[in-house]
Amino acid sequence: MANLSIPSIRERLFNTSKHETTTQRNSNSTNPFAASSFKGNVLTADVFESSSKKADQPSFTGKLKASALVGSISGIGEKFQNMINSVVAFGNRMKENVVNGWNKLNNIEISFTPAKEKAVSMFNSMKDTLNTSVSDLISSGISVKSVSKMDDMAAARQLATDKIAQWEAAA
Amino acid sequence: MVDKKIVKDVTNVIEGLGLNPNPETISILEDVGTNSKVDAIREMTARALVKKNMHDSLKIVITNKGKGINDMSTVVAMSTINELLSLDDKSEAMKILEDTVEMHSDEEVRDNARSVKALMALS
Numbered sequence: 001m002a003n004l005s006i007p008s009i010r011e012r013l014f015n016t017s018k019h020e021t022t023t024q025r026n027s028n029s030t031n032p033f034a035a036s037s038f039k040g041n042v043l044t045a046d047v048f049e050s051s052s053k054k055a056d057q058p059s060f061t062g063k064l065k066a067s068a069l070v071g072s073i074s075g076i077g078e079k080f081q082n083m084i085n086s087v088v089a090f091g092n093r094m095k096e097n098v099v100n101g102w103n104k105l106n107n108i109e110i111s112f113t114p115a116k117e118k119a120v121s122m123f124n125s126m127k128d129t130l131n132t133s134v135s136d137l138i139s140s141g142i143s144v145k146s147v148s149k150m151d152d153m154a155a156a157r158q159l160a161t162d163k164i165a166q167w168e169a170a171a
Numbered sequence: 172m173v174d175k176k177i178v179k180d181v182t183n184v185i186e187g188l189g190l191n192p193n194p195e196t197i198s199i200l201e202d203v204g205t206n207s208k209v210d211a212i213r214e215m216t217a218r219a220l221v222k223k224n225m226h227d228s229l230k231i232v233i234t235n236k237g238k239g240i241n242d243m244s245t246v247v248a249m250s251t252i253n254e255l256l257s258l259d260d261k262s263e264a265m266k267i268l269e270d271t272v273e274m275h276s277d278e279e280v281r282d283n284a285r286s287v288k289a290l291m292a293l294s
Contacts, residue, residue: 142180147187153195156188160203163181164212170173171209 182215189219197228205231205238213238214247221254226263233267233284234275240283252287256294265291 142159150156185204188196197220204216217239220228232239232251239251255264268291271284 142183144183144186144190147184148190150187150191151193153193153199156184156191156196157199157203160184160188160199163177163184164203164207164209166177167173167181167212168207168209170177 181212185212185215185219189222194225194227197223197225197231200228201231201238205235210244210247213242213244214250217242217247217251218254221251221258221264224258224260224263226267229264229267233264233287234271234280236277236280240287241280248283252290255287256291261291261294 142163147156147159185200188200200216200220204212204219207213207216217232220232220239223229232255235241237243240248240255242248242251255261258264265288268284268288272281272288275281275284
């Protein structure tokens with residue numbers, strides 16, 4: 001392991017000829033930094049990071065990176081939650097519209113029921129009225145008009161007596 | 172339960188007699204209708220007599236105890252009073268009521284006539 005004290009690092013940075021070996025440029029080199037880094041010179045030691053610093057300062061690959069990742073995840077989650085909420089709200093609106101429509105339909109159905117009953121009642125009463133008037137015409141023929149034009153008062157008295165007696169007998 | 176046909180016949184006979192202009196119809200209604208044991212028949216007869224708006228017919232429902240406004244049935248009495256209040260020409264009825272209040276022998280009949288007269292004066 002190389003000496004990693006600050007003076008030694010400074011010496012290595014500014015006196016490269018002493019610590020670095022010149023290497024021949026090789027066109028077959030696979031190192032992508034070989035042409036640009038330090039004019040072809042390869043560092044013999046890691047001068048950018050010391051083990052002591054690494055211990056003192058938090059590395060990006062540690063908690064910070066994790067917290068950043070968590071933050072980003074939570075942010076995504078929030079956006080995703082907003083999307084879900086909007087979808088849920090849209091669904092609820094659709095559901096309300098459907099429910100309102102269904103209720104309106106139900107109300108219309110209910111409102112038709114009394115009308116139907118009224119129509120049936122009206123039909124029945126009309127049928128009863130027709131039956132009564134027809135039977136009156138055929139059987140007795142007693143009407144307000146016929147009695148109001150009667151000249152024979154004896155017959156009128158007898159008619160009134162008989163009909164009232166029938167009622168009193170049935171009562 | 173009385174047959175609907177009988178009710179209809181009696182109603183038509185009483186209404187017809189009420190519209191018949193012959194004066195004898197008044198006595199028919201009085202004899203047959205106002206003495207009936209059925210409240211509905213007495214009520215219809217009293218209303219028919221009031222609608223005639225003649226002296227003799229009005230006198231029956233105003234001055235006779237147990238008939239018209241003096242009927243034992245509240246329904247019959249109130250219905251007769253209501254028919255009197257509905258008359259377009261109340262002059263004959265008011266005249267009979269005044270005579271009844273002044274001259275009738277029965278106190279209850281006088282009191283009833285006084286009350287109806289007050290109502291008719293307000294209407």
